[in-house]
Amino acid sequence: MPHSTYTDVGSGDILVFLHGFCENKNVWAEFKKPLQKKFRTIALDLTGFGKNTSGVTDYSMESMAEYVKQELDKLGVKKCILIGHSMGGYTAMAFAAKYSSMLNGLCLFHSSALPDTEEKRENRNKTIEFVEKHGVEKFIQSFVEPLFFADNRPKLRKEINAMIETGIKTPKESIVKGLAAMRDRKDRTEVLKSAKFPVLFIFGKEDGAVPLEKALEQCHLPNNSMVYFLGQTGHMAMFERPYETRKAIEKFAETILG
Incomplete structure (x- = not known):
């Protein structure tokens, strides 16, 4: 079913993919192709990103979660496994806080509750100032490459360039207000502690955005969790370690769904 703000491919149990900051649904396109043979896979453009940029007034994680709920209702989704990369994980946590009964499971893919x-809030403020002063293109040029572990960058030049191209098309307002929304997001550790659904954590050992100590602080909180730490991996395992992470998601889904 082609649609500008989402893709919906495959049949069976449902995996829903939420992209990160300055990305769009296409970040998952290659990654989820093998999964489409076994599952119904849905990828959404979150509010303010991709093709979903008109008439946005609220960039909060709660508002993004409401958008996800509205789209899933339209698509007839009653239960799913939600997979959120980075900002998509923050959105998934806001969704889980309100609509946990819709979740068979949740995957925080380089993300955090x-x-x-x-210090991070201060950095977000500095980044907002940088974007206001120097514009989107200059920000994206400095933002994307460090998301990848240095040793992986030469072989992933094409993917890095594609992400830069996507990022440059992001409206300035979405970047500035998205940064503020991430800065102001709530602590969702209680959601992990009370989760009735299993949680899969995927972390890169070289991820500057979700440092290892932060990963360790939360991966034991759910009653039922699977944790995958990847060496020589930054913040973008869907490109840096696609085979391993795809297998982890597949195994997680099969463990839950039987």
């Missing part, structure tokens, strides 16, 4: 630290 923890709020920003003071």
Whole structure:
């Protein structure tokens, strides 16, 4: 079913993919192709990103979660496994806080239930100032490459360039307000603690955005969790380690769904 703000391919149990900051649904396109043979896979453009940029007034994680709910209702989804990369994981946590009964499971893919630290909040503020002053293109040029572990960058040049191209098309307002929304997001660790659904954590050992100590702080919180730490991997395992992470998601789904 082609649609500008989502893709919906395959049949069976449902996996829903949420992209990260300055990305769009296409970040998952290659990654989920093998999964489409076994599952119904849905990828959404979150509010303010991709083709979903008109008439946005609220960029909060709660508002993004409401958008996800509305789209899933339209698509007739009653239960799914939600997979959120980075900002998509923050959105998934806001969704889980309100609509946990819709979740068979949740995957935090280089993401976190923890709020920003003071230092991180300060960095977000500095980034907002940088974008306001220097514009989107200059920001994206400096933002994308460090998301990948240095040793992986030469062989992933094509993917890095594609992400830069996507990022440059993101409206300035979405970047500035998205940064503020991530800065102000809630602590969702209670959602993990009370989760009735299993949680899969995927972390890169070289991820500057979700440092290892933050990963360790939360992966034991759910009653039922699977944790995957990847060496020589930054923040973008869907490109850096696609085979391993895809297998982890597949195994997670099959464990839950039988």
